[in-house]
Amino acid sequence: MNPLDLLNITNVGVFVIFTGAAGIILLSRPLDKIIMFSLLQGGFVMVLAAARYLDVAMAAALFDPISTIILLMAVMRINDIRTSRGEELA
Amino acid sequence: MLIQITGIIVVLMAVRTLLAQDRAERLLYLNAMSFGISAMIALYVGTAFGAVLAAVYFVASTITSNAIAHTLDRVGEEMVIED
Amino acid sequence: MNELVGVAAAAAISWLNFVVIDTWMGLPEKPGVRGADYIGRDIEKRGGDLAGGFFQGNLVCSPDASAGTLLGAIGCYLMGVPEGGLVAALLVFIGNRLCADPGYAGTLGALSITVIIALASLAGMSPGLFVAGMVIAITTIQGVSHSRSSRLLGAIARRMDRYTDLK
Numbered sequence: 001m002n003p004l005d006l007l008n009i010t011n012v013g014v015f016v017i018f019t020g021a022a023g024i025i026l027l028s029r030p031l032d033k034i035i036m037f038s039l040l041q042g043g044f045v046m047v048l049a050a051a052r053y054l055d056v057a058m059a060a061a062l063f064d065p066i067s068t069i070i071l072l073m074a075v076m077r078i079n080d081i082r083t084s085r086g087e088e089l090a
Numbered sequence: 091m092l093i094q095i096t097g098i099i100v101v102l103m104a105v106r107t108l109l110a111q112d113r114a115e116r117l118l119y120l121n122a123m124s125f126g127i128s129a130m131i132a133l134y135v136g137t138a139f140g141a142v143l144a145a146v147y148f149v150a151s152t153i154t155s156n157a158i159a160h161t162l163d164r165v166g167e168e169m170v171i172e173d
Numbered sequence: 174m175n176e177l178v179g180v181a182a183a184a185a186i187s188w189l190n191f192v193v194i195d196t197w198m199g200l201p202e203k204p205g206v207r208g209a210d211y212i213g214r215d216i217e218k219r220g221g222d223l224a225g226g227f228f229q230g231n232l233v234c235s236p237d238a239s240a241g242t243l244l245g246a247i248g249c250y251l252m253g254v255p256e257g258g259l260v261a262a263l264l265v266f267i268g269n270r271l272c273a274d275p276g277y278a279g280t281l282g283a284l285s286i287t288v289i290i291a292l293a294s295l296a297g298m299s300p301g302l303f304v305a306g307m308v309i310a311i312t313t314i315q316g317v318s319h320s321r322s323s324r325l326l327g328a329i330a331r332r333m334d335r336y337t338d339l340k
Contacts, residue, residue: 007097009134016123019104030168031161035116038154039107042127045147049131054139057131061147065154072161075168082169091176092305099312106316114215115319121233122316125243129308132247133301141251145244145261149236149268156234156272159208 010050016043030075038068093133100126113162117155124151179298183306186289187242188313191282192329194238198278201228201330202337205274208234216323224330224337225323229315236268239311241282246303248283249290254300258287 020043023036041064048057103123110116125148132144201224204210209230216226232239244265248257262283269279290300314322330336 004094007094007101009093009097009130012097012100012130015101016104016127019108023108029170031158031165032113032116035107035113035120035158038120038151038158039104039123041154042124042147042151046127046130049135049140049143052135054135054143058143058146061143061150065150065157068154069157072157076161076164079165079168082171092180092301095180095305096308099308099316103312103316112215112219114212115219117212117233118229118315118319122312125239125311126308128243129247129304132251133304136251138252141244141247141257141261142264144247145264145268148240148244149264149271152234152236152240152268153272156206156208159211159230159234160206163207163211 008050009046013043013046013050016040016046019043034068034071034075037071041065041068093130096126096129096133099123100130114159117159117162121151121155124148124155127151176302179302180305180309183293183298183302184309184313185306186293187246187286187303187307188310190286190289191238191242191307191310192314192326193333194282194285195228195232195278196326196330196333196335198238198276198281199335200231200237200278201225201326201335203227203339205231205276206234216319219320221320221323222327223339224335225326227337227339228326228330229319229323232311232315235272235274235276236265237276237278238282239307240268241265241279241284242286243304243307243311245283245286246290246300246307249287250300250304254291254294255287258283258290262287 020036020040103119107119128144128148212230213226217223244261245258248261262280265279
């Protein structure tokens, strides 16, 4: 079954990374981009595990979500500031 | 065989996340994909450290999804400045 | 072909395991955190059931019996049948404390799937089948059609007398 042989962990990881990157480029709202960034992090950990860099994969699995949480705090803060200033959307 | 079954599920969920219309729908597909990624890591790395890595990745992705859902509830519709 | 039948059976068993334990621990009754409330109401807006929506929101936002079942199966597959399940139960317990969740659904799910895998290995099913089976089970709930699966979960919640009172 030749097409099923393409489904190893490296290929699936690379596909998920490309899907996440396409989402970040094509979607327009910031929170959608952050959801796609989370997809990219998952693909990245898979590719690291496939290359047998397991300690690097552990560090990536621990630190990438912390960066996502900091990005989300930034989105919340900017939205609060814009709402309180009553800015007009151009 | 097992890695291929989980691989199909991860690929399908990733494509559905990209093409979904609604944001909570995206979060649910992302969560299903994280289950699949944890399982693939554990099945590929056949040692005990693979189990620890899968568990750490899974708990971290749950915390991320929780944070994204909390922010979605708090922010609603973001104000974006067009330039 | 034999392995596909085994994966399907393992999927059905793990589906029942985590749905029954989660419904019994009260997941459809109320959202645990704010994000679960958002997801639940969004599913209701798109044609689903509110208790089923709260169940799915709680599945996303905190480690519950689905996490316990998956990690218990992974532990048993990689570290041997009783020891791996106990290590996985400990990791899920630590994860629950990190999310400030006082419930014990995850730990209970990990321990029960360890018992089920120990019994199933007498029938010849290896623990690896339960890992793939659990991924298939969670995909049938969260990956196919949210409105239909939330209505099924709401019906199960009503049957076990755990339906939500919120509107």
